[in-house]
Amino acid sequence: MATAQSALPSGAASGGPSGGPTDGVLRTNDGVPLKTTLRRVNRRQKIIAFGLVLPLFLFILITFLAPIGMMLFRAVDNPVLQEQIPRTVALLNETWDGEGLPDDAVYDTLAEEMIQQYKVREIAKVGTRLNYEQGGLRSLITSTARTIARRAEPPWKEAFIKIDERWGEPETWGIIQNAAPRYTLSFVLAALDLRYDWQGDIVSQPENEQIYVKMFVRTIWISGLVTVLCLALGFPVGYLLANLPMRQSNLLMILVLLPFWTSLLVRTTTWIVLLQTEGVLNDIMVWVGLISDDGRVQMIYNQLGTIIAMTHILLPFMVLPIFSVMKTISPSHMRAARSLGATPPRAFWDVYVPQTLPGIGAGSILVFILSVGYYITPALVGGRTGQLISNFIAYHMQKSLNWGLAAALGGLLLLGVLVLYWLYNRLVGIDKMKFG
Amino acid sequence: MAEITDPFVRFQNVQKSYDGETLVVKNLQLDIAKGEFLTLLGPSGSGKTTCLMMLAGFESPTHGEIMLDGHPIHNVPPHKRGIGMVFQNYALFPHMTVTENVGYPLKVRGIGRNEMARRVDRALTMVELGHLGGRRPAQLSGGQQQRVALARALVFEPALVLLDEPLGALDKNLREQMQYELKHIHATLGVTMVYVTHDQTEALTMSDRIAVFDDGIIQQLDEPSTLYEEPSNAFVAQFIGENNRLLGTVESVDGTDCIVQTDNGDPIRALNVRTTGPGGRTLMSLRPERISINPNPGSMPNILPAEVLEVIYVGDHIRSRMSVCGRDDFIVKVPNWAGHVHLRRGEKVEIGWFASDCRALDA
Numbered sequence: 098m099a100t101a102q103s104a105l106p107s108g109a110a111s112g113g114p115s116g117g118p119t120d121g122v123l124r125t126n127d128g129v130p131l132k133t134t135l136r137r138v139n140r141r142q143k144i145i146a147f148g149l150v151l152p153l154f155l156f157i158l159i160t161f162l163a164p165i166g167m168m169l170f171r172a173v174d175n176p177v178l179q180e181q182i183p184r185t186v187a188l189l190n191e192t193w194d195g196e197g198l199p200d201d202a203v204y205d206t207l208a209e210e211m212i213q214q215y216k217v218r219e220i221a222k223v224g225t226r227l228n229y230e231q232g233g234l235r236s237l238i239t240s241t242a243r244t245i246a247r248r249a250e251p252p253w254k255e256a257f258i259k260i261d262e263r264w265g266e267p268e269t270w271g272i273i274q275n276a277a278p279r280y281t282l283s284f285v286l287a288a289l290d291l292r293y294d295w296q297g298d299i300v301s302q303p304e305n306e307q308i309y310v311k312m313f314v315r316t317i318w319i320s321g322l323v324t325v326l327c328l329a330l331g332f333p334v335g336y337l338l339a340n341l342p343m344r345q346s347n348l349l350m351i352l353v354l355l356p357f358w359t360s361l362l363v364r365t366t367t368w369i370v371l372l373q374t375e376g377v378l379n380d381i382m383v384w385v386g387l388i389s390d391d392g393r394v395q396m397i398y399n400q401l402g403t404i405i406a407m408t409h410i411l412l413p414f415m416v417l418p419i420f421s422v423m424k425t426i427s428p429s430h431m432r433a434a435r436s437l438g439a440t441p442p443r444a445f446w447d448v449y450v451p452q453t454l455p456g457i458g459a460g461s462i463l464v465f466i467l468s469v470g471y472y473i474t475p476a477l478v479g480g481r482t483g484q485l486i487s488n489f490i491a492y493h494m495q496k497s498l499n500w501g502l503a504a505a506l507g508g509l510l511l512l513g514v515l516v517l518y519w520l521y522n523r524l525v526g527i528d529k530m531k532f533g
Numbered sequence: 534m535a536e537i538t539d540p541f542v543r544f545q546n547v548q549k550s551y552d553g554e555t556l557v558v559k560n561l562q563l564d565i566a567k568g569e570f571l572t573l574l575g576p577s578g579s580g581k582t583t584c585l586m587m588l589a590g591f592e593s594p595t596h597g598e599i600m601l602d603g604h605p606i607h608n609v610p611p612h613k614r615g616i617g618m619v620f621q622n623y624a625l626f627p628h629m630t631v632t633e634n635v636g637y638p639l640k641v642r643g644i645g646r647n648e649m650a651r652r653v654d655r656a657l658t659m660v661e662l663g664h665l666g667g668r669r670p671a672q673l674s675g676g677q678q679q680r681v682a683l684a685r686a687l688v689f690e691p692a693l694v695l696l697d698e699p700l701g702a703l704d705k706n707l708r709e710q711m712q713y714e715l716k717h718i719h720a721t722l723g724v725t726m727v728y729v730t731h732d733q734t735e736a737l738t739m740s741d742r743i744a745v746f747d748d749g750i751i752q753q754l755d756e757p758s759t760l761y762e763e764p765s766n767a768f769v770a771q772f773i774g775e776n777n778r779l780l781g782t783v784e785s786v787d788g789t790d791c792i793v794q795t796d797n798g799d800p801i802r803a804l805n806v807r808t809t810g811p812g813g814r815t816l817m818s819l820r821p822e823r824i825s826i827n828p829n830p831g832s833m834p835n836i837l838p839a840e841v842l843e844v845i846y847v848g849d850h851i852r853s854r855m856s857v858c859g860r861d862d863f864i865v866k867v868p869n870w871a872g873h874v875h876l877r878r879g880e881k882v883e884i885g886w887f888a889s890d891c892r893a894l895d896a
Binding site for chain 1: 555589611612615616686
């Protein structure tokens with residue numbers, strides 16, 4: 098088939114079996130160009146293949162890709178001010194140059210829209226949105242709206258400043274202006290511990306509010322550490338699995354897989370039982386006299402607990418790819434290396450280890466990517482110092498309801514994983530990766 | 534068999550058992566001379582590969598001693614034995630290029646870069662792969678991989694090279710070509726080669742001497758021609774080349790010959806090689822190509838009637854299955870030369886052979 102696609106020189110075609118027009122096109126016996134026939138045959142196969150994957154493709158599209166896309170879109174989506182106080186925003190952009198206070202007309206429009214939104218109980222949304230930019234603005238908006246809707250009188254400019262003198266400061270208006278565009282980078286900036294100041298320049302968050310960069314660094318550090326630990330613990334197990342006699346290796350394989358068949362929550366809570374200060378391990382250490390009863394070690398509800406539990410849970414993801422690659426390495430390679438003069442350690446390092454690299458790569462990238470997004474285990478055993486970025490994403494999804502920031506954090510995490518994947522592909526090659 | 538004085542390799546009373554119950558190698562005595570091409574030939578499970586692995590150091594003898602150049606090597610680990618080895622599946626390192634593969638034994642020996650490049654180049658030129666140094670093993674054909682494995686086993690100039698069925702995975706034409714090349718390389722370098730195979734043609738083509746293994750014992754150790762022409766027992770006769778078997782009872786011994794009564798009563802004059810004397814059972818072995826069709830009466834001591842049951846045209850010869858002495862599996866090879874006898878199925882012919890071609894062995 099492949100040879101038919103490559104155009105032969107016309108001389109060869111005229112001598113071909115077709116006997117048809119000698120225009121240099123290969124034809125079948127009934128005169129249809131060979132390429133057309135080939136395409137027709139292939140098309141049917143393609144349609145069948147596509148039909149087979151279509152249900153799964155639709156399922157993934159609807160339940161996976163679309164929700165993720167919509168969620169990520171929230172990282173830049175910024176509809177609140179445009180929907181709630183559209184005319185104020187437009188007027189502010191038109192008439193205010195950032196110097197001094199806006200015109201009276203802006204105050205008038207804002208008052209009008211505030212009263213309107215107050216009556217339909219929507220004004221809190223504006224307050225919440227502005228509060229992301231600067232703490233305290235939610236109460237300013239809600240209290241101002243309440244006051245002007247109930248008892249304040251025009252002229253609005255004086256009334257506003259009288260309610261709260263922040264209405265007389267350009268900063269407040271600058272923040273409103275910066276929070277106004279339909280699409281904004283402010284969530285992404287916040288996820289990087291940056292923000293717009295009232296003049297629209299990008300500046301660092303105040304020092305006591307900088308947490309996300311630290312969390313990203315911690316997440317990557319813990320994930321890297323867990324990956325290295327899994328590799329150090331999993332490599333020998335993979336080697337044993339691949340080299341033990343069938344009976345023993347099957348038993349060992351069951352031991353490796355057993356955690357897979359146990360619920361994640363059960364495994365995590367088991368670690369709590371084992372590691373807590375009144376737990377099994379501490380009791381034993383006190384009992385054998387290794388530590389005193391007062392000196393019980395805090396091994397859980399901190400970073401250590403997260404690292405231990407995650408390493409345990411992710412270990413099979415490292416062992417299995419390494420095992421599957423080791424299984425394919427012929428024992429004669431080691432023998433060959435030794436017959437050629439290499440000592441056993443040298444032969445192992447020169448000949449065996451390089452051949453396990455596809456498995457190490459696959460296991461490492463699997464464990465690292467899973468760790469980077471790990472949520473339940475850090476939430477349960479991480480305490481304060483063992484929380485990862487995903488716990489903050491969950492917090493913003495469920496508690497603070499700042500979905501924009503959650504989406505920005507998640508998007509950055511996804512981007513980081515993709516960059517790593519790209520790097521891995523550049524350095525090692527994805528096609529060399531073997532999962533089993 | 535000539536006695537080897539000052540053997541390069543000596544197996545002394547070597548026994549090997551894996552499970553403590555059965556012996557894979559039973560009391561092996563084998564001397565290999567320096568510069569010799571010795572083949573260990575035998576069916577699978579006959580212990581030949583085990584012998585090779587013991588020599589390479591990957592298995593240790595359960596009993597006995599192996600001497601290399603006069604020194605016992607029992608306690609020398611494989612990497613210090615300095616023995617080149619070519620494995621059955623080549624065992625090329627897939628993550629290294631051809632050059633790196635061939636250079637590996639030099640690298641572990643700490644040989645300098647320039648010297649290494651020179652020697653790798655020479656080794657690759659010897660196997661005619663000088664232009665493929667940058668490729669990976671997976672990009673080479675089977676024959677090329679085979680050559681790389683050979684170059685790698687030779688590049689550090691070992692005095693002894695072991696080859697474990699190295700041509701097994703190649704197709705017939707390539708295998709034959711490689712046989713000659715290996716033989717040439719052996720002649721050029723003068724290294725001692727121990728070659729394991731189950732292919733008797735390969736063994737006959739290449740070896741100085743062949744040790745035929747069966748059941749953990751060397752059945753016969755001889756030059757190829759002796760092995761083929763004068764097999765000393767029934768197993769060797771059967772294993773090397775094709776043989777017709779005739780069972781009978783020795784009637785009388787007449788000098789070097791003996792008269793044998795076959796089971797259906799025909800008397801046959803055969804060479805008395807290994808019988809238990811008159812009255813003993815014997816198995817006579819007769820090469821299919823040593824049989825003449827319709828010989829002149831009296832020209833041969835053995836002339837018997839036969840019926841052609843099957844005729845197969847092979848090309849260089851015609852192969853015919855005949856019914857002789859009550860046996861239906863008697864094979865006769867007629868060389869395809871101008872004017873050969875044209876046999877037809879069902880035809881009745883006479884066949885004859887000389888007493889010296891028919892060897893009476895142990896039953």
